[in-house]
Amino acid sequence: MKGWWLFVTLLLTAGPGLAEEIYAFETDAQRQIFKELTEELRCPKCQNQNIADSDALVAQDLKRKVHELMQQGYDKQQVIDYMKQRYGDFVYYQPPLSPATVWLWLGPLLFILLAAAVLVWRRRSAGNQLDPELLARADKWLEKDK
Known part of the structure; x- marks a missing residue:
């Protein structure tokens, strides 16, 4: 109770x-x-x-x-x-667009552009650079298959 x-x-x-x-x-x-x-x-x-x-x-x-x-x-x-x-x-x-808040608005856009630029640069610098030793081994295998 x-x-x-x-x-x-x-x-x-x-x-x-x-x-x-x-x-x-x-x-x-x-x-x-x-x-x-x-x-x-x-x-x-x-x-x-x-x-x-x-x-x-x-x-x-x-x-x-x-x-x-x-x-x-x-x-x-x-x-x-x-x-x-x-x-x-x-x-x-x-927030309004002002000199103090402009980075709130532009920051994400600038980050995306910077990331895209870094990706493009890395892809181009990596490019078609092949190791000569790997090319020689591949040529050997191709010759062996003939």
């Missing part, structure tokens, strides 16, 4: 910890924009996690702020600008 009461107590106390805040929207379009925004905004505390997936308190505060701004009539870009102004470009998953 003690075990039963323990089970019931645990069951009743677990619910509030699993509760998720529900945000009310006037239209489905607003709900969709909210979903997009929370997936595009990065949690400042977490490592590479958006605020939609993060359980951190700061992420919950950011979701609440996004909802509040949308209720005030802000559009998607205005919400992004507000968050970038407050938290910097780090908070947005799509």
Whole structure:
């Protein structure tokens, strides 16, 4: 009987910890924009996690702020600008092209081009260089087969 009461107590106390805040929207379009925004905004505390997936308190505060701004009539870009102004470009998953971030955009392309150039160079330098000793052995075998 003690075990039963323990089970019931645990069951009743677990619910509030699993509760998720529900945000009310006037239209489905607003709900969709909210979903997009929370997936595009990065949690400042977490490592590479958006605020939609993060359980951190700061992420919950950011979701609440996004909802509040949308209720005030802000559009998607205005919400992004507000968050970038407050938290910097780090908070947005799509950094702008600037001198500081140009390597984020060009780095992978330059790496691929460099790797392709190295492969072409290695293939050409290896080319058709045959060992004279191997050629002599091959000629012997060919003569033997005649």
